[in-house]
Amino acid sequence: MAKRIDVKDLNIYYGDFLAVAEVGMAVEPRSVTAFIGPSGCGKSTFLRTLNRMHEVIPGARVEGTVAMDGVDLYGDGVDPVAVRRNVGMVFQRPNPFPTMSIAENVLAGVRLNNRKISKGDANDLVESALQGANLWKEVKDRLARPGSSLSGGQQQRLCIARAIAVKPQVLLMDEPCSALDPISTLAIEDLIAELKNDYTIVIVTHNMQQAARVSDRTAFFNIAGTGMPGRLIEVGPTGTMFSAPTQRATEDYISGRFG
Ligand SMILES: Nc1ncnc2c1ncn2[C@@H]1O[C@H](COP(=O)(O)OP(=O)(O)OP(=O)(O)O)[C@@H](O)[C@H]1O
Numbered sequence: 282m283a284k285r286i287d288v289k290d291l292n293i294y295y296g297d298f299l300a301v302a303e304v305g306m307a308v309e310p311r312s313v314t315a316f317i318g319p320s321g322c323g324k325s326t327f328l329r330t331l332n333r334m335h336e337v338i339p340g341a342r343v344e345g346t347v348a349m350d351g352v353d354l355y356g357d358g359v360d361p362v363a364v365r366r367n368v369g370m371v372f373q374r375p376n377p378f379p380t381m382s383i384a385e386n387v388l389a390g391v392r393l394n395n396r397k398i399s400k401g402d403a404n405d406l407v408e409s410a411l412q413g414a415n416l417w418k419e420v421k422d423r424l425a426r427p428g429s430s431l432s433g434g435q436q437q438r439l440c441i442a443r444a445i446a447v448k449p450q451v452l453l454m455d456e457p458c459s460a461l462d463p464i465s466t467l468a469i470e471d472l473i474a475e476l477k478n479d480y481t482i483v484i485v486t487h488n489m490q491q492a493a494r495v496s497d498r499t500a501f502f503n504i505a506g507t508g509m510p511g512r513l514i515e516v517g518p519t520g521t522m523f524s525a526p527t528q529r530a531t532e533d534y535i536s537g538r539f540g
Contacts, residue, residue: 299510301512331354333361367450370455457484
């Protein structure tokens with residue numbers, strides 16, 4: 282189920298503005314890859330190119346390739362909607378549908394994909410996705426309550442349940458804990474550690490401790506100045522990146538000397 286991603290010579294534009302230049306890296310399946318770097322270096326922009334969400338912005342485009350198990354997501358004939366179905370995304374702020382029930386929130390992606398599903402299968406899917414998101418025990422007696430009745434951390438786990446209910450191959454997470462308290466953050470981090478057994482996970486985080494805790498590999502991005510493109514400086518095993526990075530800029534960033 283989990284897929285490998287190979288990015289080659291990727292340039293990412295907003296209109297004429299080259300926001301991120303010449304990215305080349307591999308994302309391993311069944312592992313967590315963290316993107317770190319100072320504000321504006323293009324972490325979120327790059328993340329959104331991994332499921333073709335970038336091009337939803339008018340004028341936004343890419344050059345280069347993003348291959349998933351060898352198939353270029355930007356190749357001729359590839360349907361961006363199918364790409365987004367296979368590559369799920371969890372955002373900074375939990376965004377459940379507030380008036381929809383907890384159960385219907387879990388099923389929302391499946392229903393969007395026009396999949397007909399029997400009541401029994403729907404119930405099973407709600408349970409398995411909520412189990413997968415470590416939320417089942419907390420909500421099993423109130424599945425008909427609205428999504429907005431949950432705490433922020435629970436809402437974020439509900440969004441993760443919604444993302445995994447469509448059985449994606451890759452999960453992208455853009456600062457998934459930035460709106461959460463420390464306890465909810467730990468719950469999400471534990472969940473990420475479990476999910477990596479089944480999924481390829483990429484997470485953008487500003488929190489260096491979080492990158493060190495949850496990721497197997499870390500990619501450091503940097504920007505030379507305003508108006509300049511962000512670039513991938515270094516990528517490697519998280520332990521090595523934090524203890525013995527090869528680039529001075531990486532060392533300065535992780536030791537808190539800038540960014
Ligand atoms: N919708 C947009 N239109 C035009 N430029 C954009 C858009 N979104 C981002 N940018 C620009 O692209 C560059 C990279 O932004 P991006 O948000 O990807 O950086 P980031 O590393 O994720 O930053 P942060 O850590 O602050 O979230 C910035 O110069 C930003 O201003």
